[in-house]
Amino acid sequence: MKWDAWGDPDLAKPLSEDIRALLEQALGVTPADHPAPTAQEVVLRPSALSREDLDALAGIVGAAHVSSHDADRLPRAGGKSTPDLLRRRSREVQDAPDAVVLPGGEDEITAVLALCAERRIAVVPFGGGTSVVGGVDPVRGGFTAVISLDLRRFDRLESLDEVSGEAVLGAGLTGPQAEALLAARGYELGHYPQSFRYATVGGFAATRSSGQNSAGHGRFDDMVRGLRVLTPSGAIDLGRAPASAAGPDLRQLFLGSEGTLGVITAVRLRVHPTPAVKIHEAWSFPDFATGAAALREVEQQGTGPTVIRISDETETAINLAMTDRIGGAQVTGGCLAVTVFEGTPEQAAARHLRTREVLLAAGGTSLGEEAAKAWEHGRFNAPYLRDSLLTAGALCETLETATSWAGLAALKAAVTSALEDALRESGSSALVMCHISHVYPTGASLYFTVVAAQQDDPLEQWGRAKRAAGDAILAHGGTITHHHAVGTDHLPWMTREIGDLGVRILRAVKDAVDPAGILNPGKLIP
Numbered sequence: 001m002k003w004d005a006w007g008d009p010d011l012a013k014p015l016s017e018d019i020r021a022l023l024e025q026a027l028g029v030t031p032a033d034h035p036a037p038t039a040q041e042v043v044l045r046p047s048a049l050s051r052e053d054l055d056a057l058a059g060i061v062g063a064a065h066v067s068s069h070d071a072d073r074l075p076r077a078g079g080k081s082t083p084d085l086l087r088r089r090s091r092e093v094q095d096a097p098d099a100v101v102l103p104g105g106e107d108e109i110t111a112v113l114a115l116c117a118e119r120r121i122a123v124v125p126f127g128g129g130t131s132v133v134g135g136v137d138p139v140r141g142g143f144t145a146v147i148s149l150d151l152r153r154f155d156r157l158e159s160l161d162e163v164s165g166e167a168v169l170g171a172g173l174t175g176p177q178a179e180a181l182l183a184a185r186g187y188e189l190g191h192y193p194q195s196f197r198y199a200t201v202g203g204f205a206a207t208r209s210s211g212q213n214s215a216g217h218g219r220f221d222d223m224v225r226g227l228r229v230l231t232p233s234g235a236i237d238l239g240r241a242p243a244s245a246a247g248p249d250l251r252q253l254f255l256g257s258e259g260t261l262g263v264i265t266a267v268r269l270r271v272h273p274t275p276a277v278k279i280h281e282a283w284s285f286p287d288f289a290t291g292a293a294a295l296r297e298v299e300q301q302g303t304g305p306t307v308i309r310i311s312d313e314t315e316t317a318i319n320l321a322m323t324d325r326i327g328g329a330q331v332t333g334g335c336l337a338v339t340v341f342e343g344t345p346e347q348a349a350a351r352h353l354r355t356r357e358v359l360l361a362a363g364g365t366s367l368g369e370e371a372a373k374a375w376e377h378g379r380f381n382a383p384y385l386r387d388s389l390l391t392a393g394a395l396c397e398t399l400e401t402a403t404s405w406a407g408l409a410a411l412k413a414a415v416t417s418a419l420e421d422a423l424r425e426s427g428s429s430a431l432v433m434c435h436i437s438h439v440y441p442t443g444a445s446l447y448f449t450v451v452a453a454q455q456d457d458p459l460e461q462w463g464r465a466k467r468a469a470g471d472a473i474l475a476h477g478g479t480i481t482h483h484h485a486v487g488t489d490h491l492p493w494m495t496r497e498i499g500d501l502g503v504r505i506l507r508a509v510k511d512a513v514d515p516a517g518i519l520n521p522g523k524l525i526p
């Protein structure tokens with residue numbers, strides 16, 4: 001993963017002439033080059049750890065697995081939100097963890113946590129570093145220093161129970177690593193967030209991630225059958241049986257705990273045989289309201305697509321769902337929807353047939369398979385485009401929420417206006433696009449992509465737009481986050497989201513498992 005941009009440098013996506021023209025005509029982004037400093041030019045705040053601290057950490061994990069070198073600290077200096085990437089482009093002194101520690105076993109993590117509690121060093125669990133909410137920021141929170149505890153060495157398929165359909169996966173496995181290990185045994189997890197190529201099993205659990213196949217396989221937290229967590233107060237194994245009435249489900253306390261309550265080392269997950277076939281079909285709807293109602297019908301009738309999503313009119317007009325064709329010829333007027341069905345040939349065909357009947361009755365027109373395949377082909381590539389947009393002087397960021405079907409239209413309108421108004425006040429007109437990519441019987445998520453011309457202080461410019469959108473979300477019954485989690489960025493809304501008592505409950509749990517408060521301070525819990 002690049003330290004200042006997304007992913008693999010070989011897959012960088014220069015802006016096409018179509019996109020450059022669109023930026024200039026619609027948003028007034030004039031051709032510019034905003035080059036970022038090289039890694040060698042970045043000045044990092046010096047490590048605050050003493051030689052003695054570093055030696056003590058090396059005594060636990062081995063000298064090869066502790067580093068305070070800038071080349072190791074810089075890639076763990078933050079996540080991959082647009083504000084993170086803008087900060088990485090700064091020529092001011094940048095913050096970074098004081099050291100990177102790569103434990104190789106659970107005993108080592110337990111010893112590192114004890115040492116850090118004793119020496120008052122904060123610990124940020126680090127998976128793939130794809131957080132878009134400040135989840136891996138090196139916040140010291142009143143401690144003398146902060147380390148990044150990188151879980152990448154927890155990279156084994158620990159077991160596969162083919163009878164029950166469960167696999168235990170190491171927390172540090174990335175999406176592709178986990179799927180490759182399972183595929184070798186004929187199984188699939190089926191969790192494909194857009195960050196799939198770099199995010200990890202532990203990160204998915206710690207943030208309650210949701211993938212593009214959520215209609216078929218559920219969110220990541222739906223897949224979790226059990227997990228092992230190491231806290232400063234001890235280890236805990238959660239999830240004994242497929243279902244239990246032994247009090248509240250404590251797994252739910254650690255799912256979404258964002259590294260503030262413990263370090264997840266392994267996750268027991270529901271898996272399924274590798275699908276034998278895939279069927280793709282794209283659809284056109286005259287408008288977003290008709291399309292959203294069609295998706296609701298599919299979900300409420302339970303006809304079983306693996307993927308179902310719909311872009312609004314603006315997103316459809318610029319082909320945002322098909323990354324490789326953005327700004328090119330429009331595939332359809334109105335709104336583009338994509339469906340994919342996976343499973344055995346019989347199951348996939350039957351679910352496809354039932355879903356198409358519902359979509360046809362709800363006003364959809366089939367576009368055949370091509371546009372749906374084009375969506376699938378480019379589905380992990382959009383983040384590369386954001387890097388090129390930032391360099392060209394555009395501001396590009398996403399945000400997401402969810403609400404009931406009844407409240408969806410009002411929430412979408414309110415967030416769109418809030419973003420447009422806030423960006424207009426900062427001097428930019430904005431392109432606000434939206435899609436539904438996760439559906440539930442009672443509601444759905446809304447995922448917004450915003451593009452505008454960068455002004456003098458793009459961090460402040462986006463901060464204002466984000467605050468306006470967050471306030472609009474809460475005022476219109478949405479959740480501050482459907483799957484990106486809380487981190488630092490959504491903290492200002494947490495008390496409104498869960499109430500004072502909810503915050504007190506989280507703090508009480510934190511005090512029980514992390515009495516010194518070293519784990520990821522300043523995140524999730526107000």
Ligand SMILES: Cc1cc2nc3c(=O)[nH]c(=O)nc-3n(C[C@H](O)[C@H](O)[C@H](O)COP(=O)(O)OP(=O)(O)OC[C@H]3O[C@@H](n4cnc5c(N)ncnc54)[C@H](O)[C@@H]3O)c2cc1C
Pocket residue numbers: 006079080081124125126127128129130131132135136151171172192193194195198199200201202203204205206207208209210211212257258259260262263264265383483484485487520523
């Ligand atoms: C371009 C892009 C696209 C994205 N698309 C999606 C998407 O489609 N769906 C989605 O849900 N999210 C998405 N995200 C957000 C992000 O990828 C998810 O939050 C992901 O789950 C984070 O995993 P990670 O391994 O990178 O965790 P990190 O970023 O390393 O960490 C995230 C949080 O989890 C904690 N953490 C990580 N590992 C552990 C562990 N083992 N134990 C305890 N705490 C831990 C960290 O301390 C931090 O608070 C996207 C992000 C980007 C940049």
